[in-house]
Amino acid sequence: MTRLSKNAVTVLERRYLARNEASELIETPEGMFRRVADAIAAGDKAYAPDADVAALSDKFYEIMTELLFMPNSPTLMNAGKPLGQLSACFVLPVADSMPEIFEAVKNAALIHKSGGGTGFSFSRLRASGATVRSTGGVASGPISFMKVFNAATEAVKQGGTRRGANMGILRVDHPDIVDFIQCKKDTSEITNFNISVGLTEKFMEAVERNEEYDLIDPRDKTVVARRNAREVFDLKPGSELLMLGDETQGIALQKVENALANPCGEQPLLPYESCNLGSLNLARMLREKDGAYEIDYALLGETVDAAVHFLDNVIEVNKYPLPQIEEMTLATRKIGLGVMGFADMLYRLGIPYNSEEGIQTANDIMSFINERAHAASIALAEKRGAFPLYEKSTLAAGGKPYRNATCTTIAPTGTISIICGASSGVEPLFALSFVRNVMDDDELPQVDPYFAEVAKREGFYSDTLMRRIAKEGTLAHIDEVPEHVKRVFVTAHDISPKYHIRMQSAFQRHTDNAVSKTVNFRHEATREEVAEVFTLAYKLGCKGVTIYRDGSRSGQVLYVGDKKKEGAEEAPIVRAVTPRPRPEITRGITEKVVIGCGNLYVTVNYDDEGICEVFANLGRAGGCPSQSEAASRLISTALRSGMDVNAVIEQLKGIRCLSTVRQRATNPNIKVLSCPDAIGKVLEKVAKIKAQEDAERLHSAVIPPIEKEPLTDGCEIMDGTSARAGTPCPECGSKLEHEGGCVICRACGYSKCG
Numbered sequence: 001m002t003r004l005s006k007n008a009v010t011v012l013e014r015r016y017l018a019r020n021e022a023s024e025l026i027e028t029p030e031g032m033f034r035r036v037a038d039a040i041a042a043g044d045k046a047y048a049p050d051a052d053v054a055a056l057s058d059k060f061y062e063i064m065t066e067l068l069f070m071p072n073s074p075t076l077m078n079a080g081k082p083l084g085q086l087s088a089c090f091v092l093p094v095a096d097s098m099p100e101i102f103e104a105v106k107n108a109a110l111i112h113k114s115g116g117g118t119g120f121s122f123s124r125l126r127a128s129g130a131t132v133r134s135t136g137g138v139a140s141g142p143i144s145f146m147k148v149f150n151a152a153t154e155a156v157k158q159g160g161t162r163r164g165a166n167m168g169i170l171r172v173d174h175p176d177i178v179d180f181i182q183c184k185k186d187t188s189e190i191t192n193f194n195i196s197v198g199l200t201e202k203f204m205e206a207v208e209r210n211e212e213y214d215l216i217d218p219r220d221k222t223v224v225a226r227r228n229a230r231e232v233f234d235l236k237p238g239s240e241l242l243m244l245g246d247e248t249q250g251i252a253l254q255k256v257e258n259a260l261a262n263p264c265g266e267q268p269l270l271p272y273e274s275c276n277l278g279s280l281n282l283a284r285m286l287r288e289k290d291g292a293y294e295i296d297y298a299l300l301g302e303t304v305d306a307a308v309h310f311l312d313n314v315i316e317v318n319k320y321p322l323p324q325i326e327e328m329t330l331a332t333r334k335i336g337l338g339v340m341g342f343a344d345m346l347y348r349l350g351i352p353y354n355s356e357e358g359i360q361t362a363n364d365i366m367s368f369i370n371e372r373a374h375a376a377s378i379a380l381a382e383k384r385g386a387f388p389l390y391e392k393s394t395l396a397a398g399g400k401p402y403r404n405a406t407c408t409t410i411a412p413t414g415t416i417s418i419i420c421g422a423s424s425g426v427e428p429l430f431a432l433s434f435v436r437n438v439m440d441d442d443e444l445p446q447v448d449p450y451f452a453e454v455a456k457r458e459g460f461y462s463d464t465l466m467r468r469i470a471k472e473g474t475l476a477h478i479d480e481v482p483e484h485v486k487r488v489f490v491t492a493h494d495i496s497p498k499y500h501i502r503m504q505s506a507f508q509r510h511t512d513n514a515v516s517k518t519v520n521f522r523h524e525a526t527r528e529e530v531a532e533v534f535t536l537a538y539k540l541g542c543k544g545v546t547i548y549r550d551g552s553r554s555g556q557v558l559y560v561g562d563k564k565k566e567g568a569e570e571a572p573i574v575r576a577v578t579p580r581p582r583p584e585i586t587r588g589i590t591e592k593v594v595i596g597c598g599n600l601y602v603t604v605n606y607d608d609e610g611i612c613e614v615f616a617n618l619g620r621a622g623g624c625p626s627q628s629e630a631a632s633r634l635i636s637t638a639l640r641s642g643m644d645v646n647a648v649i650e651q652l653k654g655i656r657c658l659s660t661v662r663q664r665a666t667n668p669n670i671k672v673l674s675c676p677d678a679i680g681k682v683l684e685k686v687a688k689i690k691a692q693e694d695a696e697r698l699h700s701a702v703i704p705p706i707e708k709e710p711l712t713d714g715c716e717i718m719d720g721t722s723a724r725a726g727t728p729c730p731e732c733g734s735k736l737e738h739e740g741g742c743v744i745c746r747a748c749g750y751s752k753c754g
Helices: 006-015 029-046 055-063 073-080 099-116 140-154 177-181 202-211 229-233 297-317 321-332 342-349 354-385 395-399 415-419 449-458 462-470 483-488 497-508 529-539 627-640 643-653 658-664 675-698
Strands: 070-071 089-093 119-120 166-171 193-199 212-216 223-226 240-243 278-282 288-289 292-295 337-341 432-438 442-448 519-521 544-549 587-596 598-607 608-618 737-739 742-744
Touching: 006 029, 006 342, 006 415, 029 055, 029 073, 029 297, 029 519, 055 297, 070 073, 070 202, 070 415, 073 415, 089 099, 099 119, 099 140, 099 292, 099 321, 140 166, 140 177, 140 193, 140 354, 140 675, 166 177, 177 193, 202 212, 202 229, 212 354, 223 229, 278 297, 278 415, 288 342, 292 342, 297 337, 297 354, 337 415, 342 354, 342 449, 354 497, 415 742, 432 462, 442 449, 449 462, 449 483, 497 519, 497 529, 497 544, 519 529, 529 544, 608 627, 608 675, 627 643, 627 675, 643 675
Parallel strands: 089 119, 119 166, 166 193, 193 240, 278 337, 519 544
Antiparallel strands: 070 278, 212 223, 240 544, 288 292, 432 442, 587 598, 598 608, 737 742
16 A cells, blocks of 8 residues: 555545544555455456455455555545445536425435535526515515525535535526526635536626627516616626536436536536546656656556446445435446546656646547546446437437546545645645644645755755745746746746646546636736636537636635746735624523533533623533633623634534443443533534524525625635635634635545535
8 A cells, every 4th residue: 555645534524434433443444445446346246146346346446555546535535335325426406496495405414414515506596576476475586595595504404514515507698697608706705616607608798799699588488577688797707617518418318408517617417426436646647767757648548447346336335315316326327437646747757737748648648548547437337338318319329329428537636636746636736835733833844755865966955945936826936947947947927828728728628527726816807807717618518617816816815836927916914803892692501411520511602793701610520611602702702703603613513532331332422522512512502493493584594785796805615614715714714725616625535526
């Protein structure tokens, strides 16, 4: 087994390895990989009872432990366990009736509980103000119901530990499209959604000609209004744009109305489909020859074959959260094999990301992967049969049956790229060096391993220089670094937005589904520059595009680089946050919790704005009353200062006290691990009560008119939580990075994406 980095081991221990009821680790990384390999290899028994499952398990174990391939997070977490839910994301239809809407809410809650994310198209819902014939009233519209979905997501934690992520899609010709585009202007609302605008060919043609286009009533398809397309296009460049039309179905199925996408937009799916993803680590697909690196296509091809087999078996052994999802997933058997470590590969090949050679490398390697994956799917179909809907698909015209309706997807790799020690997806590296604070206020520079190797070989490495590079955020102005090194070791902000799009397009040409990628803009980017990139992405055939403009939210307080550039604005400083006053009237609960020291009485109160105070008092048995009071005061202050209650809960739950853990073994009344764990669980209970109350009010909420939003108010995609790029990680406090259409903490692995 290839040695895992310290960071990878930390992420595995915190998020993936099995624990017992006392929250003690009972699994090693090797044990996890063997558990997954055995469970997935067992899928062969469905087609060949005498199959050599042990040998196949060894092969799957090898490609994971050698860090050549890694499945998505739910597979690593749940394969071989009772839950057995292995898919990363699902899509659910939302029909235009109250029972069907709340059926979708229920189904989403079940999916989030199992550890998956959800995508919804709200395009079938009638516009706000439309007549409801059954009651004579008026419809509240898609935005109002999105708030209901959002509140339900708040109340249900993903896999019992985190909130789920959602993607909300609305067609650009829906009458409520303007309100939808600007629905996240208030950053405290709809916090668990990425939003995507579904574009049409007619709309983009109208944008180019600066003409009006039709807004269509989703019920009877009549034209209800017209708007200038360019004005709508310019409203808020910052939403992820999902390109609708035949091309979004990849090579799979004929165009289906109301196509959906998963939470990061890279996987267009039909209603009730799930996505089963995994990624190849391109950084490991190299070999040295005559002192230089070259791509090892033989190794890459063998790994693609094994990965396609692995992902098809995932579909077979998966335990689906809904029968409709199982039926639809088995009907199309879509898999999404992607890549990570592309930036690492380019560094070792000596090729700049922002170069014609870099674009050609992307084109060549993804072309090879896509063709090999298709060949592997055809080979599986010869043994196992084509996917059931094959005859109704565009693939049937080719004559060769496929096992899988789609084979390739480039998804965010989030924590699995940390496990593999690789750069994320097809993104450039965010930074070559950053400084991590350690004990006694010391600063420890964390440097990309290959850059450090080159720096030492070239003779310019020093801790002082690495700290300076971390502050600058780029090599561009570092005179000590040779020009030929600067040329190769570019990072996200060294690359122009147009090169970001051209790179995405190169991968998209050879990807069945879509490519999840972030286009980075400097803070001073204009609306016109952003619109130009959207237009270029459309013309180059990208199926979706996500942009992030540096410093686009007032909450962004951490950056790569802290020196003021000439002509640039001052970097914002971190200002003290004053908690809101305690409200005069609150409501809440008090719960008695048995701990090792006796009885702990936890009171949690809230008002309409949210949870605002916590009290924790010990009974007569004693314990640590001063520590309980201190913890309560700090939690109350944090919550009244605007901190997300779920971030507080995540920090508290799981903390262990030796006295309490020891007594749990003999005292069945003890259900917690410590005082903080008890407070966290009561907080979680009250948060659900508050969310349910909010949900009951939201369906009748009135949406105020929203004016056109200036570019400086924000221009980015959320990751499905209140966490944003540049802000501190809610778990460890390190800087969050925006990449692959997601937000990731490279220090501890916090992410919404597998």
